Every structure is written in C-alpha cells, then in structure tokens.
Ligand SMILES: Nc1nc2c(ncn2[C@@H]2O[C@H](COP(=O)(O)OP(=O)(O)OP(=O)(O)O)[C@@H](O)[C@H]2O)c(=O)[nH]1
C-alpha cells in the first residue's frame with residue numbers, strides 16, 4: 001500500500017470547521033462559499049452589530065466527507081460584551097462530541113491589526 005493510500009484511509013469521515021473573526025469580516029460569506037452548490041445557508045450583511053447573533057451551522061459533502069461549518073458571532077460586536085462572545089464560542093466548542101478539526105480565522109482584506117487583537 002502506498003503512503004497516499006494509507007493517508008486517505010485515515011481521513012475522518014466527518015470534519016467540523018468553525019469560522020472565527022471580527023464582526024463583518026466575512027465569516028458568513030466564507031461559510032456560504034465553503035458550502036457551495038449555490039446554497040447560502042448563512043445570512044450575510046454589513047453591520048456594526050453582528051448579523052450572526054449566536055451561531056449557525058450547515059453541512060456539505062465533499063468526496064464522501066461530511067463537512068459541518070459552524071458560523072459564529074463576531075468577536076468585536078459593538079452590542080455585546082467580549083466575555084459574552086467568548087462564552088458563546090466556548091459553548092459551540094463544547095457542543096460536539098467529535099470536537100473541531102479546522103479553526104478558520106477570517107480577516108477582511110485591508111483590515112489593520114489594532115490594540116483589540118492583543119486581548120485584555
Ligand atoms: N466584496 C466582498 N464582499 C464581501 C466579502 N466577504 C464578505 N463580504 C461582504 O461583507 C459584508 C459582511 O459579510 P458577512 O459574511 O455577513 O460578515 P460576518 O463576519 O459574518 O459578520 P457578522 O455575522 O456580523 O459577524 C456582507 O455584505 C458581505 O456580502 C468579500 O470577500 N468580498
């Protein structure tokens with residue numbers, strides 16, 4: 001058996017992916033692109049308050065692997081305390097038995113890094 005075959009046999013059948021990033025960074029738009037097939041399960045819009053209020057999830061199947069995409073509330077939502085946002089994200093992380101395989105940090109093109117990114 002070649003190395004390629006043994007790697008592909010070890011691939012999980014199910015991949016959990018979580019999208020993280022600032023409000024309006026494009027998490028939901030990225031999630032819709034990943035789900036593909038002209039589907040747009042995640043609501044996307046530009047707003048200083050999070051469009052995605054807590055979280056949403058959607059699934060797609062690629063080459064026999066089920067990919068579940070979890071879209072989250074923005075980490076710089078102007079209407080929410082950062083500690084509440086952290087709690088929301090922790091709940092999502094603990095909500096699956098399988099855990100998460102992919103953590104995707106979505107950053108808007110041209111966005112500068114500010115003091116916020118150092119955390120408190
Ligand atoms: N032109 C362009 N617009 C984008 C892109 N990504 C996101 N947008 C637009 O930017 C706005 C915000 O995108 P969302 O995907 O709703 O952002 P979000 O990170 O989910 O925002 P919240 O749910 O509010 O945290 C929407 O109007 C999108 O259509 C991109 O790559 N190119």
Ligand SMILES: [Mg+2]
Pocket residue numbers: 027028029043044051052071072
């Ligand atoms: Mg969103």
